[in-house]
Amino acid sequence: MSTIHWTEGHTHHSARWHSENGSALPRRVVVVDDRTKADEAYRRARQGTGLLWQGDFHNARHLLRAMGRRIDRKRPSANTSQKESFDLHRRAGAHRARVLGRLLVLLDDGYTVALRRAPDVRHACLEAYGPPKGPMVISLRELLGVIGAHQWRLRGIDVPVLGTRIHPHYGVFAPVRGEYVDLVAHTPLPPVTRCSPAGSAAFDLGTGTGVLAAVLARRGIGRVVATDISPRALACAKENAHRLALADRIEVSGPCLFPEDHADLIVCNPPWLPSRPTSPIEQGVYDADSAMLRGFLTGLSAHLRPGGEGWLVLSDLAEHLGLRTRGQLLTAIQAAHLRVVDKIDTKPRHPRSRDATDPLHAARSAEITSLWRLTTTDR
Known part of the structure; x- marks a missing residue:
């Protein structure tokens, strides 16, 4: 001090x-x-x-x-x-x-x-x-x-797919970009989950406000475990689960990346840019050496149930900025003994993607956000 x-x-x-x-x-x-x-x-x-x-x-x-x-x-x-x-x-x-x-x-x-x-x-x-x-x-x-x-925190942020608002806490990344939330809300669930959603389990890794955990619970997943390494995020996610009357289906756990369990669906929306954060709030955007992305990929197989999928939600902005190549991402997926089942893409809708005065406009205007459906190579 x-x-x-x-x-x-x-x-x-x-x-x-x-x-x-x-x-x-x-x-x-x-x-x-x-x-x-x-x-x-x-x-x-x-x-x-x-x-x-x-x-x-x-x-x-x-x-x-x-x-x-x-x-x-x-x-x-x-x-x-x-x-x-x-x-x-x-x-x-x-x-x-x-x-x-x-x-x-x-x-x-x-x-x-x-x-x-x-x-x-x-x-x-x-x-x-x-x-x-x-x-x-x-x-x-x-x-x-x-x-x-x-x-x-008082007003909250409107999340149309939930039909309500999410209330971020200080130091917790707010879901102001709705395209990644929409991807998780509309991508078809894995077949093993669709057969019995109420009896299935999902993880939301790096939950932040808990918005993706809430989306998964609203889609009928019986048990959702939301994790984060930030105590502020854990408290925020827990409060939002109570606000949305989902506390009986969303379990907030941490600080950790993976809980000690297995799931049919594991969702991760890691920081998109491999660079060092300079403040707590920047940890939602910047991640030195892509540590969380690599942690998700290397730990996914050990936590998936048979027939399960891992959903990686990731922007290609880092590729346009020369911070990471598509080849490096695909190599990391292959090295983790994972294969790509599908990739669903969407364009950003935030104002900065259309702001020609932004110094990073060329990269932002070309950005694509994708949901990568992954499973293990032996399944």
């Missing part, structure tokens, strides 16, 4: 430092307020100085946006490969997060923000961080993320 120190007037203060993405403690902290200009704040933040805000809360948000505009002025050259564009995009994102993450706010004991026009963030922080442990300093950017996650 790190402690952050600063001085106001002639008085020295300290508080616990907290960063969800593991940002290092600022080397130096100065107090800033409504008189601080964006150019000055940007310059100090780039130098590594933490800026503890003591002015109006809304003005702090304006300052954060102004600092962001100064970062965004530099645009990469158009004459780059997709792999180079992705690397530049990741480095630019990391730089942006570092600089903007140096505008700080103090949360008093009990998660109150003693700034003019500050919102009541106590409930949101309690959901994200658990019971308070005294005053702590976090980045304003992180606090805004906590507030936004609280609103998403």
Whole structure:
């Protein structure tokens, strides 16, 4: 646990430092307020100085946006490969997060923000961080993320195939891209499962919010085991199962990838890009060295019942970005003693696939999301 120190007037203060993405403690902290200009704040933040805000809360948000505009002025050259564009995009994102993450706010004991026009963030922080442990300093950017996650948790996200809403928790990847959910909802179940769905079992590996587990249960699967390595995801999936009145058919287990059991259908929607995540929420998108994908493939045979199938839901965006080839994926499937029964494809529907200003537009516009139906080579 790190402690952050600063001085106001002639008085020295300290508080616990907290960063969800593991940002290092600022080397130096100065107090800033409504008189601080964006150019000055940007310059100090780039130098590594933490800026503890003591002015109006809304003005702090304006300052954060102004600092962001100064970062965004530099645009990469158009004459780059997709792999180079992705690397530049990741480095630019990391730089942006570092600089903007140096505008700080103090949360008093009990998660109150003693700034003019500050919102009541106590409930949101309690959901994200658990019971308070005294005053702590976090980045304003992180606090805004906590507030936004609280609103998403309250409102939920509409999932048409369920006819209801799923409520994500802070730090849990939300099902904002519906095409992968639709693939699991509409792909024909394995023959062994169709014969007796109520007596069959399915696993949802890396369940997140539990949305795919809920889809499988609604399709009539008698027992669904939802796993994840994240305690936040496990709590989120369990809460959503109760909300949907499916707690008697969805068992939330973990932290783990595979449960100690066998199933007729095993579904996995791993992170699609083999790159290192820089924050907990990025673990739903980035997976260093495709660890979860490889874990799913190598462990599938040992957990499938005779006649069962494994469903791998995966985008080919990594292939378009030069991060993984189709040959590497097929080799990994073959090395795990699996064969492809079928592959069902769909095009993405999210707005970024149509945004020509996105630096990764060429790859996103060509992206295909697929459900790979896999079974063992000896069946």
